[in-house]
Amino acid sequence: xxxxxxxxxxxxxxxxxxxxxxxxxxxxxxxxxxxxxxxxxxxxxxxxxxxxxxxxxxxxxxxxxxxxxxxxxxxxxxxxxxxxxxxxxxxxxxxxxxxxxxxxxxxxxxxxxxxxxxxxxxxxxxxxxxxxxxxxxxxxxxxxxxxxxxxxxxxxxxxxxxxxxxxxxxxxxxxxxxxxxxxxxxxxxxxxxxxxxxxxxxxxxxxxxxxxxxxxxxxxxxxxxxxxxxxxxxxxxxxxxxxxxxxxxxxxxxxxxxxxxxxxxxxxxxxxxxxxxxxxxxxxxxxxxxxxxxxxxxxxxxxxxxxxxxxxxxxxxxxxxxxxxxxxxxxxxxxxxxxxxxxxxxxxxxxxxxxxxxxxxxxxxxxxxxxxxxxxxxxxxxxxxxxxxxxxxxxxxxxxxxxxxxxxxxxxxxxxxxxxxxxxxx
Ligand code: DOR
Numbered sequence: 001x002x003x004x005x006x007x008x009x010x011x012x013x014x015x016x017x018x019x020x021x022x023x024x025x026x027x028x029x030x031x032x033x034x035x036x037x038x039x040x041x042x043x044x045x046x047x048x049x050x051x052x053x054x055x056x057x058x059x060x061x062x063x064x065x066x067x068x069x070x071x072x073x074x075x076x077x078x079x080x081x082x083x084x085x086x087x088x089x090x091x092x093x094x095x096x097x098x099x100x101x102x103x104x105x106x107x108x109x110x111x112x113x114x115x116x117x118x119x120x121x122x123x124x125x126x127x128x129x130x131x132x133x134x135x136x137x138x139x140x141x142x143x144x145x146x147x148x149x150x151x152x153x154x155x156x157x158x159x160x161x162x163x164x165x166x167x168x169x170x171x172x173x174x175x176x177x178x179x180x181x182x183x184x185x186x187x188x189x190x191x192x193x194x195x196x197x198x199x200x201x202x203x204x205x206x207x208x209x210x211x212x213x214x215x216x217x218x219x220x221x222x223x224x225x226x227x228x229x230x231x232x233x234x235x236x237x238x239x240x241x242x243x244x245x246x247x248x249x250x251x252x253x254x255x256x257x258x259x260x261x262x263x264x265x266x267x268x269x270x271x272x273x274x275x276x277x278x279x280x281x282x283x284x285x286x287x288x289x290x291x292x293x294x295x296x297x298x299x300x301x302x303x304x305x306x307x308x309x310x311x312x313x314x315x316x317x318x319x320x321x322x323x324x325x326x327x328x329x330x331x332x333x334x335x336x337x338x339x340x341x342x343x344x345x346x347x348x349x350x351x352x353x354x355x356x357x358x359x360x361x362x363x364x365x366x367x368x369x370x371x372x373x374x375x376x377x378x379x380x381x382x383x384x385x386x387x388x389x390x391x392x393x394x395x396x397x398x399x400x401x402x403x404x405x406x407x408x409x410x411x412x413x414x415x416x417x418x419x420x421x422x423x424x425x426x
């Protein structure tokens with residue numbers, strides 16, 4: 001048994017002091033001043049305790065791309081960021097499009113992950129958009145179906161997949177990108193791409209496919225979840241689809257909330273991600289979408305790449321930045337400390353709203369619930385230093401930024417998944 005004394009938890013939006021008693025994988029008691037004779041007692045000295053975060057969008061790269069990242073490092077990076085559940089995307093080699101391929105990934109997760117990881121199954125074989133993945137073989141082991149990294153171009157393939165997913169009671173989680181509208185772009189098509197004289201990806205490349213898909217989801221009766229929405233039109237389409245009673249949900253990434261195209265200082269591939277940083281207006285629409293409930297959850301799109309793939313110009317670099325280790329702190333610093341939204345809302349967007357969106361039994365601190373939690377020092381600050389990342393990926397454009405609200409201890413099913421050894425000796 002482990003007793004956490006003097007932590008502060010959120011109750012109806014207010015921080016209250018509580019002790020938490022953990023037995024093996026579960027929380028057995030949350031109360032004021034628990035007096036129990038247990039082997040281990042840890043004084044949290046008033047630090048904030050949140051349910052462990054859930055990240056429905058990570059690239060853990062294994063099997064297939066271990067030179068960028070692997071499950072050992074990615075899971076430790078996630079735990080350091082306060083995540084206790086993560087859903088790795090299927091753009092792997094082999095792609096988990098049948099049980100045999102998926103089993104390779106499941107076995108490595110079992111061996112190497114320090115947190116709960118529930119992988120996606122692909123929608124199409126090899127994510128090539130031509131033949132269907134083996135949905136029935138995968139269904140018992142996967143979180144949902146996605147071809148993330150690519151849009152499903154063929155409307156009928158998407159429609160049929162949605163009908164099967166609906167029958168299997170799984171969500172279709174879509175990376176929305178109409179290939180005919182990419183136009184060779186490497187950043188958002190807007191003011192900054194014109195200034196830098198670089199080819200741009202127009203906003204419609206994303207929003208047009210979301211508009212198609214919400215109508216397909218309506219016809220198929222499927223839970224349709226949109227990955228990383230980045231444009232104001234996407235937010236509008238989702239808002240209107242929700243109002244029409246369509247089962248659509250969506251996520252936004254920290255970088256799309258924090259930055260926009262005008263923050264890109266020069267032609268530097270470290271700022272390249274897909275979808276790209278959009279306009280200030282788009283960014284404001286994303287924040288408004290979070291506040292009015294159109295956007296359901298925050299997910300990182302943690303996308304590690306090797307240095308030789310990112311230390312390049314915008315045209316040549318790979319799409320993607322890492323996010324697991326800094327997501328909460330960056331959002332806390334940018335939005336909670338400045339009063340744009342509350343700590344309560346930020347935490348919900350990373351915990352219970354994710355659980356409610358996908359029907360997961362995690363994301364809450366409650367008696368009999370899993371002891372998945374993160375202790376955060378809201379006063380502590382640090383400067384982002386990629387050399388200190390636990391991830392193999394060093395690709396962040398936010399080097400040197402000062403962030404507050406630093407996770408110092410993460411427990412996953414009662415086990416220490418991350419600790420700051422300078423703070424806790426456990
Ligand atoms: O920036 C991105 N990186 N966007 C994606 O959709 C894929 C991801 C990756 O796998 O690197």
